[in-house]
Amino acid sequence: MTALLPDPLEYVPYREVRGRPNIIVDGPPQDATVLTLSHWPVNTTPDSLKRDTSTATVFAYLDAPSLHAHAECVSNNHFDEDGLFSMFALHQPETAIEHRELLQDAALAGDFGTYTDLEAARLCFVIEAFADQRTSPLPPGTFAGCERQQVASLYRRMLDRLPEILVDIDGFKACWSEPDAHLAESEALIADGRVKIEEYPELDLAVVMIPEDLSMRTVRRYLQSEQGAVHPFAIHNATDCNRIIRAQGGRLEFQYRYDSWLQVVSRRPLLRADLSALAERLNAIESAYGTWRSEKITQVVPRLYLEGTEKSELPLERFIDEVRAYLTTAPVAWDPYDWDSRAMSDRDEC
Numbered sequence: 001m002t003a004l005l006p007d008p009l010e011y012v013p014y015r016e017v018r019g020r021p022n023i024i025v026d027g028p029p030q031d032a033t034v035l036t037l038s039h040w041p042v043n044t045t046p047d048s049l050k051r052d053t054s055t056a057t058v059f060a061y062l063d064a065p066s067l068h069a070h071a072e073c074v075s076n077n078h079f080d081e082d083g084l085f086s087m088f089a090l091h092q093p094e095t096a097i098e099h100r101e102l103l104q105d106a107a108l109a110g111d112f113g114t115y116t117d118l119e120a121a122r123l124c125f126v127i128e129a130f131a132d133q134r135t136s137p138l139p140p141g142t143f144a145g146c147e148r149q150q151v152a153s154l155y156r157r158m159l160d161r162l163p164e165i166l167v168d169i170d171g172f173k174a175c176w177s178e179p180d181a182h183l184a185e186s187e188a189l190i191a192d193g194r195v196k197i198e199e200y201p202e203l204d205l206a207v208v209m210i211p212e213d214l215s216m217r218t219v220r221r222y223l224q225s226e227q228g229a230v231h232p233f234a235i236h237n238a239t240d241c242n243r244i245i246r247a248q249g250g251r252l253e254f255q256y257r258y259d260s261w262l263q264v265v266s267r268r269p270l271l272r273a274d275l276s277a278l279a280e281r282l283n284a285i286e287s288a289y290g291t292w293r294s295e296k297i298t299q300v301v302p303r304l305y306l307e308g309t310e311k312s313e314l315p316l317e318r319f320i321d322e323v324r325a326y327l328t329t330a331p332v333a334w335d336p337y338d339w340d341s342r343a344m345s346d347r348d349e350c
Contacts, residue, residue: 004065005093011159012073013152020072025086026054027076035069037061037086039262041336052264054086055107059100062093079151080223081110081127084158091159099166111258113221113236121183121233122169122176128220129175130158137175179231182217186234189214195230197239203327204270206241207320212249222258222300242269245323250288250311252319254278254304261300263336272297273330275304281322288313297333 009023014030021034029036029044036044037057046067049060061067074090076083085103089096096103105120115121129135131154133143138161142153165172189195189211196209214229221232229248242257260269275294282292282304290308306312312319 005062005097006065006068006090008092009071009074009090011087011091011155012075013148013155014075014077015148016152017073017075021070023069023071023074023090025058025074025076025090026080026083027078034071035061035067037090039264041261041263042338043263050263050265052266053104053107053111054082055089056104058086058089059096059104062089062097077151079131079154079158081124082107084127084155084162085110087155088159088162092163095163095166102166109233111262113232113257115233115237118180119169122180123165125176125179125220126165126169126172127158128179128223129172130154130161131223132220132225135175179219182219183231183233186231187237189230190234190238195234197235199239199241200324201241203243203324204241205243205245205324205327206235206239207245207247207316208235208239209316210246210248214248240267243327245320247316247319250313252306252312252314252316254323256302258300261334261336271332272302272334273327274333275302277330278323278326279304281326282314282319285318285322286312286314 012020012022014027017030017032019032021032022030023035023037024030024033025037027038027040037049038045038054039050039052039057045057049057049064049067051057051060074087076087085107089103102117102120102123105116106123109115109120109124110127130138136142138157142157143150169176186195190197194211198207198209199205208230210229216227216229218225219228219231235244236257242260244255244257246253246255254275256272257269260272274297279292279294286292286306288306288309288311290306292304293307294304295302
């Protein structure tokens, strides 16, 4: 099989590709792009290769010699796990094939927060630690300059380091032990019913009810730090719903999962409605000090949250009723299969 693999491709930063024939993974094409291998909105990936993650899409491409393109380099416009793994599969295809199952599972963990093998989750935790300047074992210069320069530095260094990590994830326990413990504790809480999940399948909605006495902890998602009492991987492995309400006492939050920002082939999440009108409705009935805010629907995982105070005065049942009523009637505001490229301008700054 390895004899049929394409030649390894050089990584070139996105803005430096210029006129060189290139393959773009996990992102938008450029003028000289000869092939896109991505699950991003409205991409030109051949239908026969499309998979839920860009990593799985690239492996499908490696399996299809008749579709192998003549390109000089590979690139994309941002750094994350799925981007790294899909690029690695074109940069070092023989090594990637040896670790195919792990890389594909870890890409699901990185993008969707779901995994089959715990080693895949740990691989994501390692990549997250390497990409965080506060915890990274990489040279400090990796994080110098603007975001675009940092993306290029991370790819150059991590494409070299990934083979070492793949063969000895246990050797990087210092990177994954803390989030791994949080994940195990979170899964146990769900299993024993302390964390309850109630689903409304007709709305693709899950309500995650978290005990008020659980402490908030720092978690990384999409290489950004956030606070969560329950690890997102545990929640996402326990429900397929794309719309999530997290409720912990008076802490109430709604969020879309990444799945509905992308083109996925194994399922079709319900399309997104803009949340700004819902925020206005909640502000009209909220008695707590604070303001309900909605993030832009074009963000990968937009939230609806209360700013200015930790706890809402709305009873959980009322909040759920308001969200359900709104989602039942609100028009579609984001469709990854019918997409205006102008909506992506903020994502493509790097």
